Amino acid sequence: xxxxxxxxxxxxxxxxxxxxxxxxxxxxxxxxxxxxxxxxxxxxxxxxxxxxxxxxxxxxxxxxxxxxxxxxxxxxxxxxxxxxxxxxxxxxxxxxxxxxxxxxxxxxxxxxxxxxxxxxxxxxxxxxxxxxxxxxxxxxxxxxxxxxxxxxxxxxxxxxxxxxxxxxxxxxxxxxxxxxxxxxxxxxxxxxxxxxxxxxxxxxxxxxxxxxxxxxxxxxxxxxxxxxxxxxxxxxxxxxxxxxxxxxxxxxxxxxxxxxxxxxxxxxxxxxxxxxxxxxxxxxxxxxxxxxxxxxxxxxxxxxxxxxxxxxxxxxxxxxxxxxxxxx
Amino acid sequence: xxxxxxxxxxxxxxxxxxxxxxxxxxxxxxxxxxxxxxxxxxxxxxxxxxxxxxxxxxxxxxxxxxxxxxxxxxxxxxxxxxxxxxxxxxxxxxxxxxxxxxxxxxxxxxxxxxxxxxxxxxxxxxxxxxxxxxxxxxxxxxxxxxxxxxxxxxxxxxxxxxxxxxxxxxxxxxxxxxxxxxxxxxxxxxxxxxxxxxxxxxxxxxxxxxxxxxxxxxxxxxxxxxxxxxxxxxxxxxxxxxxxxxxxx
Numbered sequence: 001x002x003x004x005x006x007x008x009x010x011x012x013x014x015x016x017x018x019x020x021x022x023x024x025x026x027x028x029x030x031x032x033x034x035x036x037x038x039x040x041x042x043x044x045x046x047x048x049x050x051x052x053x054x055x056x057x058x059x060x061x062x063x064x065x066x067x068x069x070x071x072x073x074x075x076x077x078x079x080x081x082x083x084x085x086x087x088x089x090x091x092x093x094x095x096x097x098x099x100x101x102x103x104x105x106x107x108x109x110x111x112x113x114x115x116x117x118x119x120x121x122x123x124x125x126x127x128x129x130x131x132x133x134x135x136x137x138x139x140x141x142x143x144x145x146x147x148x149x150x151x152x153x154x155x156x157x158x159x160x161x162x163x164x165x166x167x168x169x170x171x172x173x174x175x176x177x178x179x180x181x182x183x184x185x186x187x188x189x190x191x192x193x194x195x196x197x198x199x200x201x202x203x204x205x206x207x208x209x210x211x212x213x214x215x216x217x218x219x220x221x222x223x224x225x226x227x228x229x230x231x232x233x234x235x236x237x238x239x240x241x242x243x244x245x246x247x248x249x250x251x252x253x254x255x256x257x258x259x260x261x262x263x264x265x266x267x268x269x270x271x272x273x274x275x276x277x278x279x280x281x282x283x284x285x286x287x288x289x290x291x292x293x294x295x296x297x298x299x300x301x302x303x304x305x306x307x308x309x310x311x312x313x314x315x316x317x318x319x320x321x322x323x324x325x326x327x328x
Numbered sequence: 329x330x331x332x333x334x335x336x337x338x339x340x341x342x343x344x345x346x347x348x349x350x351x352x353x354x355x356x357x358x359x360x361x362x363x364x365x366x367x368x369x370x371x372x373x374x375x376x377x378x379x380x381x382x383x384x385x386x387x388x389x390x391x392x393x394x395x396x397x398x399x400x401x402x403x404x405x406x407x408x409x410x411x412x413x414x415x416x417x418x419x420x421x422x423x424x425x426x427x428x429x430x431x432x433x434x435x436x437x438x439x440x441x442x443x444x445x446x447x448x449x450x451x452x453x454x455x456x457x458x459x460x461x462x463x464x465x466x467x468x469x470x471x472x473x474x475x476x477x478x479x480x481x482x483x484x485x486x487x488x489x490x491x492x493x494x495x496x497x498x499x500x501x502x503x504x505x506x507x508x509x510x511x512x513x514x515x516x517x518x519x520x521x522x523x524x525x526x527x528x529x530x531x532x533x534x535x536x537x538x539x540x541x542x543x544x545x546x547x548x549x550x551x552x553x554x555x556x557x558x559x560x561x562x563x564x565x566x567x568x569x570x571x572x573x574x575x576x577x
Binding site: 193194197200201202204205209211212213215216218223226325 | 382401402404421435446448
């Protein structure tokens, strides 16, 4: 089996992203390391969305819920560890933690459970109703966070010191970048493997023709629910990293703006393509930085670019460079 | 007498004042082709939908392989071995012909929750799928996306999918529709051999094909079965001639 241009582009973009912070350090501009880290984390979140949106055709307008829940998992565990107070669930009390791998596992578990619950209800609808119901669920988590004073409510929650990773000093920006980049690379491998698997075949077929899939004896609902949960897990992991990047979690991570941003990333890069989220996130952060430096209204210009992509380049950036997807 | 593979009894479905299916009973025995004919609007599609599971009847029962499947969904019926082709081709358009059939093989093996092994290196999927494509004469077009196949080829692909499922009975909804004369003849010959593998309930407008293939013919008019019998009996039935075949037949 030959390697597709999409895959090659994905590898190239990953390498470019990897070199970016080193070039920045070389040029004496350490701030850009943070920018590259932001690219990697947003790309990771969009890889998660790409499982549901790209492979499954599930237009989720509620992925901020998973992103934010991942962020809160990091923030809450860290704040308890910092204060030395265990989390009290009534029947059992769990100590907080400042160890990233543990936080990630919690974020993935909570994100997956939330996605399974939201998906179980939302996936009974389709089309516009699915978009609206996922949005509604995400807004519920947003207002829940706003009205929960224990963890900062509207003001959010600070992470006093970035969480740690065994054997790595995460306070050094380049180290934290490498962690985010490594997880992004792993998520891309997961996406590629998933896409080529039996599960991926059923999921993509259900996007193309639901009736056909049911007629051969596969329940589209179950396949989609599993995909939605997986998607939520990856996006929640990105959320945990995002909280550590900003050392801050707030309800804005859960708001519909965030969901919209993730969809914009995915469309900009190329829906369903391996390299799509990476291309989308790199472009998005670049726009935000370059145009944001020129004008406060940079999102207006981002809107124009998005309009151009939707009208003239349906496959996004990846579609322009690597051509149409091929299923051989 | 052999036990029927598929048995429909007392099926009724109304839409408002319209009785689309009125107390229909029919069965399908091993090794036979049972053709269902009737003028447009007779309720053939509604009946097929109820047998396939996309519509629930108001009353009556559908039994398949000894199971009562009346309350079972589409996917559940397919897993029991009820293979179906559509009046208008229904395929995964972006997938190649081969991948469309591979999906059916995968469904038959009952294993869609496998997340790691790449399907395009999975011989247990590719070989049965290629065999099915070869049987319908589509092997050379295996790599072509379904959307780019000709109309006739898509009909063949639907049959290949039904074959790959290893169905215990076939529900073929106008498989000849839109096919040229050569294609129809080839498909007729193919279906003729297929009946020994699994019986076929055939909905078809092409009377040449029906009369060439059918062991039994049932005629549906206004939701009711007005006649049922061998090709000769149906040809001779005065009511059928009047209602459907016209005096020329």
